[in-house]
Amino acid sequence: MPSQAAAIVLAAGKGTRMKSDLPKVLHRVCGLPMVEHVVRALRGAGVARIVVVVGHGGEAVQSALGDAVEYAWQREQLGTGHAVRCAADALAGHEGPVVVASGDTPLVDAAAMADLLEAHGDNALTVATAVLDEPTGYGRIVRDAQGKPSRIVEQKDATSEEKAIREVNAGLYAFDAATLFRLLPELRADNAQREYYLTDLVHMAAADGLAVGAHTADAALLQGVNDRWQLAEAEASLRKAILKRHALAGVTLRDPATTYVEADVQIGADATIEPGCHLKGLTTIGAGARIGPNTVLENAQIGENAKVQLSVVDASAVADGAKVGPYAHLRGGSRVGKDARIGNFVELKNAELAERVAAAHLTYLGDASVGARTNVGAGTITCNYDGFAKSRTHIGADVFVGSQSTLVAPVTLGDGSMVAAGSVITQSLAPGDAGFGRARQETKEGWATRFRERKKASQP
Ligand code: UD1
Ligand code: CA
Helix, strand or coil: CHHHCEEEEEECCCCHHHCCCCCHHHCEECCEEHHHHHHHHHHHCCCCEEEEEECCCHHHHHHHHHHHCEEEECCCCCCHHHHHHHCCCCCCCCCCEEEEEECCCCCCCHHHHHHHHHHHCCCCEEEEEEECCCCCCCCEEEECCCCCEEEEECHHHCCHHHHCCCEEEEEEEEEEHHHHHHHHHHCCCCCCCCCCCCCHHHHHHHHCCCCEEEEECCHHHHCCCCCHHHHHHHHHHHHHHHHHHHHHCCCEECCHHHEEECCCCEECCCCEECCCEEEECCCEECCCCEECCCCEEECCEECCCCEECCCEEECCEECCCCEECCCEEEECCCEECCCCEEEEEEEEEEEEECCCCEEEEEEEEEEEEECCCCEECCCCEEECECCCCECCEEECCCCEECCCCEEECCEEECCCCEECCCCEECCCECCCCEECCCCCCCCCCCHHHHHHHHHHHCCC
16 A cells, blocks of 8 residues: 555745754755655655645755655645645545655654554544653644544644643644545634644544544654754764664774764775764765774765775775875865775875875875876876866876976876976876986085085184
């Protein structure tokens, strides 16, 4: 049955308490917008059609989620019931259950969605509930004499007796589609907030004698985010869950308290993450790799048994067995070959280094390619920019670039060529050539000794 389920995700609200220009549901938790976590949970539970109700900042929400989901617009935010009504046309003719979820519950997972659908069975309506020590702010579940849910009362409409109820509406529901779309037009905004409350459907369905279920769910997974402190708390708990998943899959985390791993990062078994690491975006780390301490990887691909220490890698790949850092910065589009060595204070930008290249100290390689086994001496700089255009430097295989050389692009160093230390290279070298781009040294015999003696003699 879950395969026929559809879902409506409410994401049109302003999120006033976030005090932000960004729509609430686009605030990120462990690297993904909150609403994307909800969409993924639904997908993971086998929900094929997902309609996201957008309004406040709707274009931004659409561009964040792309065309993996459908959209319905709620131009004016008149309440959760009104929001669901805006999605009714999109799901016209749908048979089977409809899950309604909020875009501001980033901790919900596929298992929680699947559990709800299973508990729902053939009910007309099933609401996910949680029992909280501190229920303030949530809608309360009112049960009848038989213990069946009879209605939900919002905080602002509740009597003091109702406020004492600790079972709350988690804001996640499953509905029979026909019942949902039949009852929605009957909602009235006769309440404290003058809004159309989705929660009133519980009372309407129960009064019609329909089967209304309450499914007690894990309160921690259904926490809503309404302000930035709740956002920080959601981040902390999801972060911990992500770290635990990696640890149990065979990754050593030396210090979870200072390790930050976003939702989509993949880490191979027997990798070690040292303290102070931030692993972001679509980063992948191969088995046995050693990352950190104090390393930031964003959209980085790190090979097996590679080592990246005290470095920043952005949108770049490091092949198996390569060593990077300490203090290296790999910028967009760089590739470091197998067993290569990128050392202290080296910056790469859009540079492709083949296997076993060594650029071990104080170097900038930008818009460059470097062939296998080439040694790039300390202090080598590619001059890739003349103030107007970027040009490439091609360095072949088995080249020896002497220290403190300046390679003025566009320029090519053929395979097996050499560059003398301290050269400024402006002309290409054919394979096997050597380039000496420096002034010839003049040696003055005994000059230093004579200079010192003259100076000493003239002291008072
Ligand atoms: C809602 C429930 C409450 C429940 C709580 C759980 C109602 C009336 N109340 O209250 O019983 O305990 O969630 O977190 O449903 N939204 C729209 N359009 C609107 C209004 C809201 O899309 O016109 C969206 C919001 O963007 C948000 C979600 O619906 O994602 C919930 O709205 P919110 O205002 O946060 O509802 P709560 O007051 O938290
Ligand atoms: Ca809320």
